[in-house]
Amino acid sequence: MKKVISVLIVSSLLCFSCYKNKEDIPKDVPSSIKKDPARVIKESSPAGKHISDFVSNQDEIQYETDGDLNGDGLPDKALVLREKEDTLARRKTIILLKNNDQTYRLFKSSVTVFPEEYNDSGYKMHETEDISIDKGTLNINLYDVGPNGNQFSKFKYIAGNLILTYLETYNMGAGSHSALYYEPMKGKITLESINTMEEEMPSTATSIQVKRVRIPFEKVNLDDVAQKAYSSAEGR
Numbered sequence: 001m002k003k004v005i006s007v008l009i010v011s012s013l014l015c016f017s018c019y020k021n022k023e024d025i026p027k028d029v030p031s032s033i034k035k036d037p038a039r040v041i042k043e044s045s046p047a048g049k050h051i052s053d054f055v056s057n058q059d060e061i062q063y064e065t066d067g068d069l070n071g072d073g074l075p076d077k078a079l080v081l082r083e084k085e086d087t088l089a090r091r092k093t094i095i096l097l098k099n100n101d102q103t104y105r106l107f108k109s110s111v112t113v114f115p116e117e118y119n120d121s122g123y124k125m126h127e128t129e130d131i132s133i134d135k136g137t138l139n140i141n142l143y144d145v146g147p148n149g150n151q152f153s154k155f156k157y158i159a160g161n162l163i164l165t166y167l168e169t170y171n172m173g174a175g176s177h178s179a180l181y182y183e184p185m186k187g188k189i190t191l192e193s194i195n196t197m198e199e200e201m202p203s204t205a206t207s208i209q210v211k212r213v214r215i216p217f218e219k220v221n222l223d224d225v226a227q228k229a230y231s232s233a234e235g236r
Contacts, residue, residue, distance in 0.1 A: 049103055049104055050104065054094060054096060059081040059092070061081060062080045063078075063131045065132045068133070076095065076097045091116070091117060092114075095138070107162070126144045127143055129143075136157060137165075138162065139153070150171075151167075151169050152168040154166040155217050161217075162217035164217065165184065166182070167184070179194075180229055184212070184214070185213070188207065190233075191205070193205075208232060
């Protein structure tokens with residue numbers, strides 16, 4: 001009987017050795033887990049998963065690309081998901097970082113970074129869409145010869161976050177073309193206008209300095225960012 005009690009005491013001490021005191025144990029876990037802190041550590045650790053584990057039955061992968069995003073030498077993944085039954089629904093973009101055991105962990109997720117695929121009338125917003133990871137940069141490129149124009153954006157892995165570092169747009173309107181170049185972290189905006197009504201098509205460029213900001217991937221709406229940058233460059 002004494003041997004049994006000794007084993008139980010030693011086991012309890014080993015379980016709680018990872019916590020210096022009782023207050024370190026999370027308060028929102030069941031009492032059964034509190035009795036075994038080793039389970040807390042195991043259950044709160046992000047388990048590696050395969051790509052299919054991040055895609056629900058309601059979604060399908062529309063675009064997929066890979067490349068080393070966080071500089072650890074492993075090819076990470078960027079996926080654009082869309083609902084199978086509702087093409088007008090917001091698309092979801094997820095970033096998966098690869099683990100050493102060849103599984104993945106969810107890094108970032110956004111339902112605003114990629115625009116709707118179709119407008120309310122059912123017309124495609126952009127003729128061509130492309131997503132890629134190159135030299136530690138996530139690129140999202142949208143092309144359209146119509147009123148929506150082209151939009152190119154870059155995100156970089158910085159101090160454990162994914163930050164918008166560059167946004168470029170090009171729009172063709174009646175009588176003029178305009179291009180916007182915005183670097184949020186540098187606070188630099190350049191707006192170029194081309195007068196297509198004249199034979200020489202003269203162009204003018206305006207550059208301004210604005211407040212430097214860090215815009216995280218998971219919260220960004222690129223259309224809104226572009227519109228605000230346009231308004232700043234035009235003095236509105």
